[in-house]
Amino acid sequence: MKSFREATAVDQDRQADLDPQWAVGDKLHGGYLMAVLGRAVAATAPLPHLVAMTTTFLRPPAPGAARVEVEALREGRTAGQYRARLMQDGTPCAEALVTQGTLDASAPWWARAKPPALPAEEDCLLLPSNQPGSPFTVHLLDVVEHRLDPACLGFAAGQPSQDGRVAGYLRLADGADWDPLSLLIATDPAPPVSLTLGVTGWAPTLSLTAYVRRLPAPGPVRVVMHSNEITSGRMDEVVEVWDAADNLVAQATQLAAVRV
Template identity: 55%
Template sequence: MGSFKEATAIEAAGPGEFAADLDAQWAVGTKLHGGYLLAVVARAAAELADHPHLTAVSASFPNAPEPGPATVQVELLQTARSLTQLRARLVRDGQPCVEALVTQGTLVDDDPWWTSVTEPEMPAEQDSRRFPSSAPGNTFEVPILDVVETRLDPAVLDAFAAGEPTATGAISTWQRLADGSEWDPLSLLVALDPVPPVSLELGVFGWAPTLQLSAYIRRLPAPGPIRVRLEAGDITGNRMDETAVAWDSSGRVVGQANQFAGVRLPKR
């Protein structure tokens, strides 16, 4: 098992161009995870930025790349006093796979000036159960769950296993990087695209591929695990919206994301 830093490593390959080696471990089934791909893109974009931290990114995923060699092309759009804005594209075998707009800034770890976001009610990390990469009844393995330790409320897992999902449209998880490294602005992109998706809690099985995703990193996370609450608002026509909020070990919001994902709905 490699580290997140190794899995997202990039090398300069020319002006505004970087080489990456997409890691098959960071996948759901055989498909590379959207948050992981976005982290590779954002790491390359940071190389051309005058500001140190990812603060916002918005991306589309027109093609699902296979693991292996890929290229990230980065264009600097503007540099201002407090931010750098860039455009980045991940290409594999000549096909665009991620198209992103990236904003870099300078994050702090201060308390919020004002917030209306409340922490999720969920069992303590030690009282939660790890979601395995190969669970009974799964039709495919989820390798990313071996590198991102994800723990859920046992009641949610028991209801899922019994075929009686709670169907609230929300799911909360504890997450840690299995390599022991602490969360940072780039790895939070993985956490904000959580596995399992909300559709599992609704009794809908299978992969939920990310079509579009926007993420906002709010502050530098404190050491330790993070909690992520994921909610769906509406599922129609095999499309699902998901809203994620992540809290660090100090109880402060460190990231938020909205995404539009595909889902295969069962017949009623």
């Protein structure tokens, strides 16, 4: 099994080898594709870290060979702006706008957000990649351990919640600590909020925006995702990612299509 770093590698010709392990059913995970795009940008950008990224998903790529096209839109002293496209067989699969900058681990100048109240990690439930009764395998869960707050899991017992919240602890199964690129995976956790509300269908992401705010401390991250509304067949999901030292390390928001 490849590590996150190996699975998202992009060579000098911007060729990637998309790894079937980072998938939900037969679809490669959005956060994984974002990390491949982000790694290709980082390879060319003078500034070291991805700080913002919006990705539009066009067509699901298959595992295997793919290429990332990167165009610098503006390179400044403290921020660089890039467009990145994931191409497979001459077809665009995803397009992203990426902002590069410099992250550190300093204390915030000002903060209002509070770390989430979650049960202890050992009291959360490890999601299996093969859930009994599930119509597909969530291969991603074998490389990214999700331990979810039991309060989110009523849907699995036929008792969906009305909270619209998914929360838990995430760790990379290869033992690696989180970094600005792997945090993109954490900004798109499983399952979608819609499933916790009892909507079993696929919730394809239309657009996902992630901000990385800080270099994460070692250890698991806590992820809290909530939706505000499901309206006209679309759901928003807002995510905060907190590191083991109680720092907000990433934020995200996505709009997904939901058939209700």
